Amino acid sequence: MAKEKLEEIPEIDLILGVNEKSKIVEYVEELSRIKQNTLVQVSDVAKQEEFVEFGTVTYTEKTRAVIKVQDGCNQFCSYCIIPYARGRIRSRRPEWVMKEITEIAQKGIKEVVLTGIHLASYGKDFTENTVLDISHDLKYEMDKREFLLIDLLEEIQKVEGIERIRLGSLEPTLMTEEFVKRLSKLSKICDQFHLSLQSGYNETLKRMNRKYTTEEFEKGVELLRTAYPKVHLTTDVIVGFPGETEEEFQKTYEFLERIKFYKMHIFKYSPRNGTVAAKMPNQIDGNIKEERSDKLMALSDKNEAEYQKQYIGKQVEVLLEDREKEYIKGHTKNYMVVKVKTQEELENTIQKVTITGIEGLELVGSLADD
Numbered sequence: 001m002a003k004e005k006l007e008e009i010p011e012i013d014l015i016l017g018v019n020e021k022s023k024i025v026e027y028v029e030e031l032s033r034i035k036q037n038t039l040v041q042v043s044d045v046a047k048q049e050e051f052v053e054f055g056t057v058t059y060t061e062k063t064r065a066v067i068k069v070q071d072g073c074n075q076f077c078s079y080c081i082i083p084y085a086r087g088r089i090r091s092r093r094p095e096w097v098m099k100e101i102t103e104i105a106q107k108g109i110k111e112v113v114l115t116g117i118h119l120a121s122y123g124k125d126f127t128e129n130t131v132l133d134i135s136h137d138l139k140y141e142m143d144k145r146e147f148l149l150i151d152l153l154e155e156i157q158k159v160e161g162i163e164r165i166r167l168g169s170l171e172p173t174l175m176t177e178e179f180v181k182r183l184s185k186l187s188k189i190c191d192q193f194h195l196s197l198q199s200g201y202n203e204t205l206k207r208m209n210r211k212y213t214t215e216e217f218e219k220g221v222e223l224l225r226t227a228y229p230k231v232h233l234t235t236d237v238i239v240g241f242p243g244e245t246e247e248e249f250q251k252t253y254e255f256l257e258r259i260k261f262y263k264m265h266i267f268k269y270s271p272r273n274g275t276v277a278a279k280m281p282n283q284i285d286g287n288i289k290e291e292r293s294d295k296l297m298a299l300s301d302k303n304e305a306e307y308q309k310q311y312i313g314k315q316v317e318v319l320l321e322d323r324e325k326e327y328i329k330g331h332t333k334n335y336m337v338v339k340v341k342t343q344e345e346l347e348n349t350i351q352k353v354t355i356t357g358i359e360g361l362e363l364v365g366s367l368a369d370d
Contacts, residue, residue, distance in 0.1 A: 013031060014027060014028065014031050062108070062109065062321075062347065062348050063109060063110055063111060063319055063320075063321045063330075063347070063348045064109065064110075064111040064112070064113060064166075064319075064321070065101075065104045065109050065111070065112050065113070066112075066113045066115060067097065067100065067101070067104075067112055067113065067114055067115065068092070068115050068116060069091065069092045069097055069114050069115070069116055069119070069122055069152070070089065070090070070091050070092065070115075070116025070117060070118065070119055070121065070122045071086060071087075071089070071090045071092075071116065071117050072086050072087045072088045072089045072090045072117055072118070073086060073088075073089060073117050073118040073121070074088055074089050074118070074121065075118060075171075075209075075211065076209060077198075077208055077209050077210060078207060078208055078209045078275060078276035078277040078280075079208060079238065079241065079269065079272065079275055079276075079277040079278075080272070080275060081272040081273075081274055081275055082117060084274055086117055088125070089117075089118060089121045089124060089125050090125060091121075091122050091123050091124070091125050091126060093132065094123075094132050094147060094151075094152050094155065095132060095133050097152065097156075098155055098156070098159070101156055101159050101162060102159055104162070105159050105160060105161030105162045106161065108161070108348065109161075109162075109348075110161070110162065110163045110164060110319060110348065110350070111162070111163065111164035111165075111166060111190075111319060112156065112162055112164070112165055112166070113166040113167070113168060114152075114153075114156075114165070114166070114167055114168060115168035115169075116168065118171065119149065119167065119168050119169065119170055119171075120149065120170050120171035120173070120174040121171075122148060122149040122152060123146065123147045123148040123149060123151065123152070124148065126146075126147055132147055149174070150179055150182050150183060153165060153183065153186055153189065154182070154186065156188075157186045157187070157188050157189075162188060163188060163319075163350065164188055164190050164319065164333060165186070165188045165189050165190065166190040166192065166335070167189075167190070167193065167194075168194065169194045169195075169196050169236070170193060170194060170195055170196070171195075171196065171211075172195045172196070172197065172212050172216065172217045172220050173211060173212050173216065173220075174220075175195070175219075175220030175221075175223055175224060176220075176223075177223060180220075180223040180224060180226075180227050181227075183227070184227040184228070190333045190334065190335065191228035191230055191231045191232065191333055191334045192231070192232040192233075192234075192333070192334040192335040193224060193231065193232075193233055193234075194233075194234045194235065194236075195217070195220065195221070195233060195234075195235055196235060196236045197217060197235040197236060197237055197256075198210055198236060198237060198238050199237065199238065199241065199244075199248075199252050200214055200237075200251060200252035200253070200254070200255025200256050200259075201214070201244075201248045201249075201251040201252050201255070202214055203248065204241055204243070204244055204248050204252070207241065207242065207243055207277075207280070208238075208241060208277070209276070214255055218259065221233065221259060230334055231334065232262045232307075232334035232335055232336065233259075233261050233262055234261055234262055234263045234264065234265070235261050235264055235265070236264075236265045236267065237252070237256065237264055237265070237266050237267070237296060238267050238268075238269050239252075239266060239267070239268055239269065239289055239292040239293050239296060240268050240269040240284035240286075240288060240289030240292060240293075241269045241277070241284070242269070242277055242280035242281065242282050242283050242284065243280065243281070243282040244284060249292050253295065253296065253299070256296065256299060257299060260303055260306075261300070261303060262303060262304060262307050263300055263303070263304050264296060264297075264299070264300040264303075266293050266296045266297050266300065268286075268289040268290065268293050269284065269289065271283070304361065305358075308336065308358055308361075308363060309358070311336070311355045311363060312355050312356070312357065312358070313354070313355065313356075314354070314355055315352055315353065315354050315355075315368055316332045316333075316336075316338065316352070316353055316355060316363075316365070317332065317333060317350055317351070317352055317353070318330040318331065318332055318338045318340070318350065318351055318352075318353045318365075319331055319348075319349075319350050320340065320346045320347055320348070320349055320350075320351055321347065321348070322347065323347065324339070326341055326342075326343070327339040327340060327341050327342075328340050328342060328346055328347065329362075336363055337361065337362045337363065338353055338355070338362070338363045338364070338365055339359075339362055339363070339364055339365075340353055340364075340365055340366060340367060341364075341366070342367060344367075351367055351368070352367070352368035352369075353365035353366065353367060353368060354366055354367075354368050
């Protein structure tokens with residue numbers, strides 16, 4: 001976006017692209033030395049052909065590492081600027097990922113979260129000439145075998161010390177029988193998946209240039225729920241997309257009501273200059289977007305409350321993360337927030353907790369041995 005908005009913000013003294021953010025101190029020092037009007041340092045990310053290493057890990061407290069393994073997107077959804085601003089898909093080489101995850105495990109961090117602009121496309125840019133050195137005795141020659149996201153996950157499963165592997169937002173088309181079958185064999189995979197839907201009506205999905213139907217989406221959900229009985233599913237939905245009639249919205253509402261996501265992230269459509277959707281006819285009035293958003297948010301809250309109630313009296317495993325007064329908070333494997341009242345120093349440990357109640361959007365429990 002720094003590159004895209006450059007001409008709109010000429011008064012800015014320093015503009016850095018995402019690949020330069022890890023060197024912000026050096027650039028600010030350089031700017032102060034030259035004392036000229038403007039220093040612009042924005043690499044053209046959209047033209048990069050390979051994944052660029054630039055500080056891809058961020059830490060959440062002391063228990064979780066977020067690792068970006070993929071960049072760019074080839075989907076060209078009609079509402080999205082990302083393929084133009086971020087370029088085509090680029091996968092981080094698995095040997096770099098594995099080296100970093102091994103180092104993370106050695107630091108005592110128990111959970112890793114894999115993210116990307118279009119995570120489901122990981123590995124699809126590796127060519128027949130790519131040789132990937134994953135471990136000391138394991139090489140994948142690309143003319144003999146693909147190396148995709150599921151292959152990377154199977155390698156991460158082997159890393160000692162890592163106890164949970166969580167996935168970022170996923171494309172629904174990834175959920176094939178083969179993928180889910182292999183995934184379900186990995187004990188460290190968290191049974192929490194974010195499948196980006198955007199609309200529950202096929203004609204709207206076509207205008208969005210999404211590459212699936214609601215029937216295909218629902219099939220993926222069924223596969224996951226069969227493999228993971230306690231699976232926690234979340235999604236994204238756009239309301240007020242150009243041409244979305246009241247009937248189309250109602251079909252989306254009914255679809256979401258049937259699927260029963262644990263939580264839905266609702267977005268009111270906002271035009272992005274340079275996208276196909278920004279030029280579409282029948283743009284939706286803002287008040288209508290607001291009404292539709294409110295309806296879906298109410299449905300999301302209802303689903304979340306119902307989902308949480310079923311855990312009262314049940315025992316769950318919680319990765320305890322940080323203290324808040326007399327409580328320690330953490331997350332279950334399927335990413336529900338649980339707080340436990342205890343004075344014990346249990347941060348960065350996985351404990352069995354019996355759920356005793358709900359406070360706000362958080363589950364409350366006691367250590368199973370209490």
